[in-house]
Amino acid sequence: xxxxxxxxxxxxxxxxxxxxxxxxxxxxxxxxxxxxxxxxxxxxxxxxxxxxxxxxxxxxxxxxxxxxxxxxxxxxxxxxxxxxxxxxxxxxxxxxxxxxxxxxxxxxxxxxxxxxxxxxxxxxxxxxxxxxxxxxxxxxxxxxxxxxxxxxxxxxxxxxxxxxxxxxxxxxxxxxxxxxxxxxxxxxxxxxxxxxxxxxxxxxxxxxxxxxxxxxxxxxxxxxxxxxxxxxxxxxxxxxxxxxxxxxxxxxxxxxxxxxxxxxxxxxxxxxxxxxxxxxxxxxxxxxxxxxxxxxxxxxxxxxxxxxxxxxx
Amino acid sequence: xxxxxxxxxxxxxxxxxxxxxxxxxxxxxxxxxxxxxxxxxxxxxxxxxxxxxxxxxxxxxxxxxxxxxxxxxxxxxxxxxxxxxxxxxxxxxxxxxxxxxxxxxxxxxxxxxxxxxxxxxxxxxxxxxxxxxxxxxxxxxxxxxxxxxxxxxxxxxxxxxxxxxxxxxxxxxxxxxxxxxxxxxxxxxxxxxxxxxxxxxxxxxxxxxxxxxxxxxxxxxxxxxxxxxxxxxxxxxxxxxxxxxxxxxxxxxxxxxxxxxxxxxxxxxxxxxxxxxxxxxxxxxxxxxxxxxxxxxxxxxxxxxxxxxxxxx
Numbered sequence: 001x002x003x004x005x006x007x008x009x010x011x012x013x014x015x016x017x018x019x020x021x022x023x024x025x026x027x028x029x030x031x032x033x034x035x036x037x038x039x040x041x042x043x044x045x046x047x048x049x050x051x052x053x054x055x056x057x058x059x060x061x062x063x064x065x066x067x068x069x070x071x072x073x074x075x076x077x078x079x080x081x082x083x084x085x086x087x088x089x090x091x092x093x094x095x096x097x098x099x100x101x102x103x104x105x106x107x108x109x110x111x112x113x114x115x116x117x118x119x120x121x122x123x124x125x126x127x128x129x130x131x132x133x134x135x136x137x138x139x140x141x142x143x144x145x146x147x148x149x150x151x152x153x154x155x156x157x158x159x160x161x162x163x164x165x166x167x168x169x170x171x172x173x174x175x176x177x178x179x180x181x182x183x184x185x186x187x188x189x190x191x192x193x194x195x196x197x198x199x200x201x202x203x204x205x206x207x208x209x210x211x212x213x214x215x216x217x218x219x220x221x222x223x224x225x226x227x228x229x230x231x232x233x234x235x236x237x238x239x240x241x242x243x244x245x246x247x248x249x250x251x252x253x254x255x256x257x258x259x260x261x262x263x264x265x266x267x268x269x270x271x272x273x274x275x276x277x278x279x280x281x282x283x284x285x286x287x288x289x290x291x292x293x294x295x296x297x298x299x300x301x302x303x304x305x306x307x308x309x310x311x312x313x
Numbered sequence: 314x315x316x317x318x319x320x321x322x323x324x325x326x327x328x329x330x331x332x333x334x335x336x337x338x339x340x341x342x343x344x345x346x347x348x349x350x351x352x353x354x355x356x357x358x359x360x361x362x363x364x365x366x367x368x369x370x371x372x373x374x375x376x377x378x379x380x381x382x383x384x385x386x387x388x389x390x391x392x393x394x395x396x397x398x399x400x401x402x403x404x405x406x407x408x409x410x411x412x413x414x415x416x417x418x419x420x421x422x423x424x425x426x427x428x429x430x431x432x433x434x435x436x437x438x439x440x441x442x443x444x445x446x447x448x449x450x451x452x453x454x455x456x457x458x459x460x461x462x463x464x465x466x467x468x469x470x471x472x473x474x475x476x477x478x479x480x481x482x483x484x485x486x487x488x489x490x491x492x493x494x495x496x497x498x499x500x501x502x503x504x505x506x507x508x509x510x511x512x513x514x515x516x517x518x519x520x521x522x523x524x525x526x527x528x529x530x531x532x533x534x535x536x537x538x539x540x541x542x543x544x545x546x547x548x549x550x551x552x553x554x555x556x557x558x559x560x561x562x563x564x565x566x567x568x569x570x571x572x573x574x575x576x577x578x579x580x581x582x583x584x585x586x587x588x589x590x591x592x593x594x595x596x597x598x599x600x601x602x603x604x605x606x607x608x609x610x611x612x613x614x615x616x617x618x619x620x621x622x623x624x625x626x
Contacts, residue, residue, distance in 0.1 A: 177469040
């Protein structure tokens, strides 16, 4: 593979969603777009060629209730799409039948170790259960790169706009406090929306959780912080985060300061947003181009971190 | 009143909470501390002298279930405290018996128009009901300055750390979309924790809600955005926000860029945090001192905005 021309990069979170499919049904895993120039990324994804298996997922299946054969078919569709369009899609992350954890763990092994998937897409909960439950541990133990969207809705669609990043943040906290991230130090988790609520509230989280246990009488959290083996905020900084903030500059500056250039990956969330996703791509690239950081850091964000995290050749 | 010496200011959110009282019981309204120098603010509040009525509130009463006489007693305690320590407390904001909206509206009038309160403290919900419900409208119509903490708890105390600002953000959105803020253009609402999730996600909110209604089939949100009469994000910028981020610098920069210096007020959330609140005060002052903004803007944040919003003499 030749080194792509500037401006270029990978987009760590590209939905595979044919136009007629309802929004909010992005459960079939997602694509890693690139390496590409800005012009490449702006061209519409060849949605007509998304395989039936992927369409089926996008249309009908909630991963939380999926059967193993269904997620398997979806994964096959994503793999086919990447094979057919190597110039557009560098890889994909697959979905799992999370309501059947044992089957899901086997499936994770099949697609990650014996297959070509570059990671896993996990939602923040499985029918309300947090990912820190022991039954999901074998899945997380598989080398992978999950990220964390979630879906449902409420009045004025507040849940989709504010609830998802809230739930993302809660899941990060639970994966830390439950000991999952401590027991799996090599686990690499890419967080959607640049770490959600964590960067903006960094000092509040740090000082608020410094007294973890003081507000709770029915459980003993006395040993939790000590068990982490490092400062709490370092645990949050161990996550990776993508730039999918819809072109928001002030949030990007805040999130990048928190995670640092080694842990931030370009992503636009296309094809959501105006112009079939082109607007999010363009605005996010503009924000990164305008950041007052070293060119080497921009390269990390735009493609070097993606190459390492997704093991792209 | 003589102009205080630099560094000085008002703290827009000072809890009145005697030491023996459990945390998370801050339902008696709160104090506006100042005008004060940094040294003044760092001195411990004379907690022993907080009146019995305030203690009673802090200890036992959830505002959502309070009876009118109870919030009235609490308000009396705060008023007494201000009268006794005019050098420490410039004013206070009272609590209301929100479960009895008619009585609460009368009480709001009594303490704001005929009394000395400088505003109201409202929580983000009343036993689960949002403040945008019609029964609460008469309360909001009273000239006031509510802010929006909320309380409950969950595993690892996540609700207190992440849930409160999430709920704050949801309430802001509902007050806008329900038309409350449009119908009450003079309503001034001070949002705790520098606007919570709004600044970091500004572009995501703007573009995500641009298609309000597209994710909803059981209600028609077609006219909601048009009804606002101005761009959605301007509605969010109409709120005021306090600097209570526990000394977080990157969040403060982000929030200040969003709201602008005319809508940000100094607050530390003392006496929460280490050293009886001194740590939060000191760190928040340090952050503001280090901001690369005009001295005039720092003065607005530290006291001029508080003088105007709370109508301090």
